[in-house]
Amino acid sequence: MKIALLAHLKFPITQPYPGGLEMHTHLLAGALRRRGHDVTLFASEGSDPALAPILVCPPTGDGLGDSLRHDAIERAERAAYARIMDAVMRGNFDLVHNNSLHDLPLRRSGDLAVPMVTALHTPPFESLEAGVRAAAATMAFAVVSNSLAEAWRDIVPDPVTIGNGVELSVFVYRAAADPAGYVFWSGRIVPEKGLHLAIDAARAAGLPLRFAGPRPDPAYWAERIAPRLGPHLTDLGHLAHTDLAVHLGGARAALVTPCWEEPFGLVVAEALACGTPVAGFGRGALPDILDATCGALGRPDDVDSLAAAIARAVRLDRRACRDRAEALFDAEAMTAGYLALYDEAMAAHHRLRSIAAPRLRRVGGASA
Template sequence: MRIGIISHLKYPIAEPFAGGLEMHTHMLARRLRQRGHDVMLFASTRSDPDLGLEAICDETALMGVGVDEATDIGFFREHHAYLGLMNRLRRSDFDIIHNNSLNYLPVAMADALPMPMVTTLHTPPFCWLESGIRECRGLTSIFVGVSESIRRAWSAITPVTEVVRNGIDLDRFAYVVEADPDRYLVWCGRIVPEKGLHYAMDAAALVGVPLKIAGPVLDKAYFAKEIAPRMGAGTQYLGHLPHAELAAVIGGASAFLCTPCWEEPYGLVVAEALACGVPVAAFARGAIPEILTPDCGVLATPDDAVALAAATRQALMLDRAACRARAVAACDADGMIDAYEALYARCLGQAAFTALKVVPRSPTSTDSPFSPSRSLFHGQDPELVA
């Protein structure tokens, strides 16, 4: 099957990942290619070329997007990158488009494409994406939520017909039977206000166990105001770690702290911790309660460091094997890809999908993703994907 994946553009789809969306997009493209699909990823420069990359924008030109859309040059560069892509996709021969971006244009222009589009919703509603979705009639579009929480959040704006939870590569977050004898807690993620690192630092201080921190500092003002003053003998900032180093740090921890200050859409860091066998203490926000069960995590009242400290003390007593078992049952990337393949099949019609799987296409030097050949979706009833 020929699959075009539209990415978020602000950060490269490459390690070390800026956040969960970039890691998810990388996983999706890589696993689909491993299953024999012909995948083209439309992303920013410096993304992983092994994913079948076509770079459509330089992410360094977009660093200010969203700050002041009325005057921001980056906003218009992003707009025109997506506009040019969507116009080219109208003349392409992809079988299906998977929109993994946060931009309004792909969804607003989806009905103009000759093939169906699957859009995964990774965030609660916000004005720009909501405006694009309201323009989409849904004739050839399906909206997927990464959690039941996201499905509920978007339900007043558009039908979210599917929930496909994000998955991780369990082999890359290997099970660690015993924590490091020098006991420590761990927090990782983007260091921005909505991730609430300062609450984790306060809770760790209350518990009296050292805290290791990993992740990119994407809000320097927040770091200077809330994080730097809390740094002391009980905390260690490790920087933005490569994947293997991050997995080792997580695996050695006695417990993982998750502190979202917004309605967390999914929580890939929670899945990563569980895969390593590390119990989780987390604020009960968004999709976090969908991932954690009482044998692998403890939920705390949001925005309450004292409650998080109490949850951490309980989490330290949980069984690591139960944590790994939960990750295997609920967070495996293979299950995610199975679900997306089944969804693509329903979009295209089972017969066409089966034929593609049995007789895979062999790329040739003239086999361009933008060649004007007929899409499999041409001539099919739009109600198949409504």
């Protein structure tokens, strides 16, 4: 197939990844190409040249705290997605995969002569919800977890759940943790990811913490993280996946501390692939994707409960963690799931066209 893959434009699709959606988009593009498909990625400047992306604008993810800046970003993104959709309509594609989280591609999906599949990676928010409601009736939707399906249930009654995958050859299994005996946290260092709570819980559990990730929110760092820095806490910076896998695989447990309804949490899949048990807050998708063999959950936002979960997690069997990752989070299985959804979307699109064609011919004949 010839596939147009629409990324969001906040950050480049390249390593080190700012977040899970960038990783997912990069991984999917590569996996589809390895299976012989012709993939054109539409993304922001700075995206990985190995993907041969069409670069449509500078990244729009900085400066969102300023309302005037936010308005300028929205205008820039809307113009960029308009250009993308114009290019898609000219591009002779067989299918469009929409990872954009923007309403404009959804609103213009009815103009396309080919099917569009939209993957929902986040709970509903106002503009995206409006775009979903305005999308073509033939739109096929995927969600990344059962909890996210429930969040969208009133708007998208029957989405297909396709869990995110990771490269099992990168996040390799380690049968034993590093002798240093640390726990590990990774992600964007922003309030909703809860690093400050992970720091407090690791200290309460009496274990050193290593953490890694980008710092897009200087105020959060200054107010909530910098005052907590001290002994037994190591900032590793923003890591590429090969380095991330080394530190994650050496940990006794991975801490996952969302302060919102996390729709998936790729660090969970990455940790389990390495054989590293997970201690986290029981919210969002975490109760869906973990079980008692590979994770322990505490009450949301409760440091003492998380510290107790850490104590349980470090005793779990590492082989069971890897087994769950191989069963549920293999990137190849994820790709197969999307390809099956593409086939369904294309078949439904062709059925509708075959139904409409006779009527169009009769109308044309009468007009002649």
